[in-house]
Amino acid sequence: MPATIITTEDLREFKLELLSDIEHILSEQSQGQLKTYLKSSELMDLLKISPGTLQNLRINGTLPFTKVGGIIYYDAAEIQKVMDKNRVDNTI
Template sequence: MAIEVVTREDLNEFRSLLLNDLKEIIQSKPQQTKQWLKSSEVRKLLNISPGTLQNLRINGTLTYTKIGGIMYYDHADIEKLLNGNKVNALPTLFK
């Protein structure tokens, strides 16, 4: 029975191949996101309370469509809201 030695270079090569394969799999599958989300889905997505979501509606931060008492939010509007409020982190200083 032959013994094979696995080196760090072998592990790094395997890691690179595995990452490339995963990237290809992720990029080949189109993400299936719903265009219209209900209030409960938005609250879960943003991890916010019903009151916070109501405040976002009232002050016009997040647009919505109301049909038969159910409020729907466009996924693209939520992404715009998140991207519009990005904050660049300051680099940390080493002590």
């Protein structure tokens, strides 16, 4: 098996690619992009609500959800629509 020699230039290119990927990931996070589907625990963390509150929001039809097997998923776009629809504007 022949040995592969890694040059300083190879390492420099790798570093630049890695930094570019990290910048891309950080820019997506700073833009507030959400995953397409959220699990219950992720949604509870995002909305700062308890498991009981989340269950009540499901039961009364406030939050649409999809159940696959035993896991409940929430569409991030649908959650945003619910949040926008229930927005209270207190400007005088």
